[in-house]
Structures are given as C-alpha cells and as structure tokens.
Amino acid sequence: MxxxxxxxxxxxxxxxxxxxxxxxxxxxxxxxxxxxWMCVGRADAVPQPGRFLRADVGDESVLVVRGRDGEVRAFRNLCRHRGARLCTDESGTVGNSIRCVYHAWTYGLDGRLIAAPNMRRIPDLVKEDYGLHRLRAEQWQGYVWVSLDPDAPPLxxxxxxxxxxxxxxxxxxxxxxxxxxxxxxxxxxxxxxxxxxxxxxxxxxxxxxxxxxxxxxxxxxxxxxxxxxxxxxxxxxxxxxxxxxxxxxxxxxxxxxxxxxxxxxxxxxxxxxxxxxxxxxxxxxxxxxxxxxxxxxxxxxxxxxxxxxxxxxxxxxxxxxxxxxxxxxxxxxxxxxxxxxxxxxxxxxxxxxxxxxxxxxxxxxxxxxxxxxxxxxxxxxxxxxxxxxxxxx
Ligand code: FES
Ligand SMILES: [Fe+2]
Structure with missing residues (x-):
C-alpha cells in the first residue's frame, strides 16, 4: 500500500x-x-415431488422438478413433440407428471415419456428416445445450479x-x-x-x-x-x-x-x-x-x-x-x-x-x-x- x-x-x-x-x-x-454453472433458484422452492421452478439460462428455459424419489432434476423446458414450452409459470406444481398442453404428451417427473395420444398408431415413437432433455444440476448453498454444458467441470x-x-x-x-x-x-x-x-x-x-x-x-x-x-x-x-x-x-x-x-x-x-x-x-x-x-x-x-x-x-x-x-x-x-x-x-x-x-x-x-x-x-x-x-x- x-x-x-x-x-x-x-x-x-x-x-x-x-x-x-x-x-x-x-x-x-x-x-x-x-x-x-448458473444459479437458477432456491432448492426449497421445490419442496415436494411435482413442484417445479423455471428459469432462463441463455436462450433456454430450464425446468427444475423434484421427483417422486426426492431427487431434484433439471430439464430443458421443451416438449419433444413439436417444441411447446411445458411450463410458463415461474414456479408451481405439475402434479404426478408433466403434461404438454398442446397434444398431451406426458412425461414422468424423472423426464421419461410415459404417454402420448394414439401411441399405438405411432410405432416409431419409442418412449425411451423421447424423454425430456436432462441437464446437469447441483445443489449448493441451498440453491440449484444448472449447467447446459455436458463437459463443464463440476460446480x-x-x-x-x-x-x-x-x-x-x-x-x-x-x-x-x-x-x-x-x-x-x-x-x-x-x-x-x-x-x-x-x-x-x-x-x-x-x-x-x-x-x-x-x-x-x-x-x-x-x-x-x-x-x-x-x-x-x-x-x-x-x-x-x-x-x-x-x-x-x-x-x-x-x-x-x-x-x-x-x-x-x-x-x-x-x-x-x-x-x-x-x-x-x-x-x-x-x-x-x-x-x-x-x-x-x-x-x-x-x-x-x-x-x-x-x-x-x-x-x-x-x-x-x-x-x-x-x-x-x-x-x-x-x-x-x-x-x-x-x-x-x-x-x-x-x-x-x-x-x-x-x-x-x-x-x-x-x-x-x-x-x-x-x-x-x-x-x-x-x-x-x-x-x-x-x-x-
Ligand atoms: S408440442 Fe407438446 S404434445 Fe405436441
Ligand atoms: Fe452500490
């Protein structure tokens, strides 16, 4: 000095x-x-299974959901059918599943595609291939942090x-x-x-x-x-x-x-x-x-x-x-x-x-x-x- x-x-x-x-x-x-790694919200904003929060990371809308197993997962807030945004509120409850409001494709809280109307007539729609896009998420200091980069080093x-x-x-x-x-x-x-x-x-x-x-x-x-x-x-x-x-x-x-x-x-x-x-x-x-x-x-x-x-x-x-x-x-x-x-x-x-x-x-x-x-x-x-x-x- x-x-x-x-x-x-x-x-x-x-x-x-x-x-x-x-x-x-x-x-x-x-x-x-x-x-x-971007901080997207407080983990206790999703206290129970089915509760979600939503945040913007770059051009992506990110959906953070607590699963039935208690795990907090992050997904792109994007329907795999024709791209409708699944949740538009800042936070709330999806219930037992995440259902797209457009044609009702429905995803489990773990992101798996579980149902779509007339599914038997769409043999090419393999459920395992059409789950929500999962993102990396970590919890730290009571907050959920998300990275869109699969190669980013840990938080x-x-x-x-x-x-x-x-x-x-x-x-x-x-x-x-x-x-x-x-x-x-x-x-x-x-x-x-x-x-x-x-x-x-x-x-x-x-x-x-x-x-x-x-x-x-x-x-x-x-x-x-x-x-x-x-x-x-x-x-x-x-x-x-x-x-x-x-x-x-x-x-x-x-x-x-x-x-x-x-x-x-x-x-x-x-x-x-x-x-x-x-x-x-x-x-x-x-x-x-x-x-x-x-x-x-x-x-x-x-x-x-x-x-x-x-x-x-x-x-x-x-x-x-x-x-x-x-x-x-x-x-x-x-x-x-x-x-x-x-x-x-x-x-x-x-x-x-x-x-x-x-x-x-x-x-x-x-x-x-x-x-x-x-x-x-x-x-x-x-x-x-x-x-x-x-x-x-
Ligand atoms: S865009 Fe979501 S079900 Fe069609
Ligand atoms: Fe200041």
Missing amino acids: GTVTDAPSLVPALPGGYYTDPAVFEAEKRRIFERS AAQVEPQLADRLGGPAVLDRYGIDRLGTATTIVYEVESNWKSIIENFTECYHCPTIHPELTAALPQFRSGYGSISGGGGGAGATFAEDVEGFSLSGKAARPRLPGLLAEDDRAFHGIILRPNAFIILVPDHVAFFRLEPQGPGHTRVVVDWLFDREVMAADGFDPSDAVAILDITNRQDFEACRRCQLGMRSSAYRGVLVPAEHIIGDFYSYYLDALGGPPAASQQPGSAAGSEMGAS
Whole structure:
C-alpha cells in the first residue's frame, strides 16, 4: 500500500458496445451463460415431488422438478413433440407428471415419456428416445445450479477459486449455513441495465459515498469510496459503525446472530460475487442472496432472497422489514445508477474510464474477456478500446 508505481491511474473501461450490442449478448449466451454453472433458484422452492421452478439460462428455459424419489432434476423446458414450452409459470406444481398442453404428451417427473395420444398408431415413437432433455444440476448453498454444458467441470471448480479469492476459502461462507435458512422475503427487480454493469457496480465502492447514504451510515469504511463491496480478500469483511447494532435501516439488531457464527462475525458485513450470476451478502442475523437472469443487452432480472434462521422466522413477532429495507433502498440506488449508465453507453462518444478505486473491475474484465474467448462476431467487434490494458490493475 502507498507504493508509487508507474501504473496508469485511469484505465479504459470496456467499450459501450459490450453493454448494448445484441451480437455481444448473443455471444455471451453461447459462451458464458450456456457454458457456466448458473444459479437458477432456491432448492426449497421445490419442496415436494411435482413442484417445479423455471428459469432462463441463455436462450433456454430450464425446468427444475423434484421427483417422486426426492431427487431434484433439471430439464430443458421443451416438449419433444413439436417444441411447446411445458411450463410458463415461474414456479408451481405439475402434479404426478408433466403434461404438454398442446397434444398431451406426458412425461414422468424423472423426464421419461410415459404417454402420448394414439401411441399405438405411432410405432416409431419409442418412449425411451423421447424423454425430456436432462441437464446437469447441483445443489449448493441451498440453491440449484444448472449447467447446459455436458463437459463443464463440476460446480466446485467454478465457485471454490472465487471463494478462496474473496473470503480466503469456504470457512466464512460455511458458518452462515445458507442451505439451512428459510426465505422470508423475495424481491424481483427488473433492471434496465446490462448484467455486467450490475456486477461491476457490486465490485466497486467509488459510488458508495455519492448514492448510498443509508449503507455508508451503517458501514463507514464504504464512505471512503475505496475497497470493494464484494470483499477485499482474506475474509475480514467491513465493520458496522460504532452506533450500529445490526444491518437494518434503523441500525437496531432485532434478531440473534445466526447459529454457527462466531463472535468475530457479530459486526461484520461480507459481500461476495460468484460469477457469472450470483452475489451474496452475509450479515450477522441474515443473508441476502442475489441471482441475476440476463434477459437482453439492456435488461436483467435480479431476484433477491432475504434468508433467516427458520426458528427465528417461526417465532411470534418476526418482522424482517427493517433488514429488507436497508438493502432494498441500496439496491434501488444501485440499479438506477446502472440504468443511467445503460442509457449513456449508447452514445457514440462514450469512452469510459476506471479510476484507481475501480481498478478491481479489471479482474472482472479479465474473467469476462477470457470467457467470451474472442470477438463476439467477426463483423461486429464492439468498439476498440478494450484490450491488453484491461486485466492489469
Ligand atoms: S408440442 Fe407438446 S404434445 Fe405436441
Ligand atoms: Fe452500490
């Protein structure tokens, strides 16, 4: 720290086309969302056999169903007959089987084709050949993660290096026992912004003193604009202001700390981004879990779950609103800033720069450009400024 180097203090941001060009978004679907493990929803959203949840991964609609055997399976949400989307709701119950509304081909909860009208007159329709397309699914931190890539390494290979980088390893996250918590509140934000801007916003805190009075009152070190909302490495986290008892709008602590936490966690705030589509905030009495569903170059659905200890939730008088409020206000401040950037990035004159407090975003650029693996389309390389200077900061 404090060393004077020759490194430039301003480095170019990614050109605007990366955020606005539909060709880039198409490439991201193919090369990132359809190749990575994507968080698609909370496992307890499918508590019993026949319950389902649905999510978008790239161009695919993904159906997650709990089978009669209790196993959670993921399928392409696609009828093998003529392609009708099987489930259109976000979540719900299919009952004992998944029946297509068009011509009534019917699939078991394990994806096998079990019936089709006039099946005896269709001798070529071999049931074993026309089951739903199964996708790889894993459960981790109480969430279902799906990969469309049959060759992707296991989910652990995607998340563990990121955990090591931000929190020094899995120990901090494990203490919060996220898979044992219950969901008290879920808010879906339809954000008119590119998904990368949202991740970049979570990464830097240069904006915190300007747009987050509530957050910086609770966490004074964010007032400096330095550091990263998603953790500075080593697992230390940010510390509550002296007069703040809990991460809530009033600053009061209405609940005990989560079982499994240590005294050192009592006044700590941790944030961690798990690329490409999850972000977790850890505070003593609850966890907020963000899941991004990129819908287009300029539109991202952000689904945020506020998770609490189930016993605390069941007690009389449980009211999470104070805890939800501080983060909901902060989210809306962030997403409005992202929306404004989305508007500005369309300008032909846009040439953004990163200041030193934002150089950490260069790490995200490195990941992103590597994952993208080259120009999105031969004829449509967005802008020209992104290049070798991006990664080093
Ligand atoms: S499209 Fe599903 S049964 Fe025909
Ligand atoms: Fe922010």
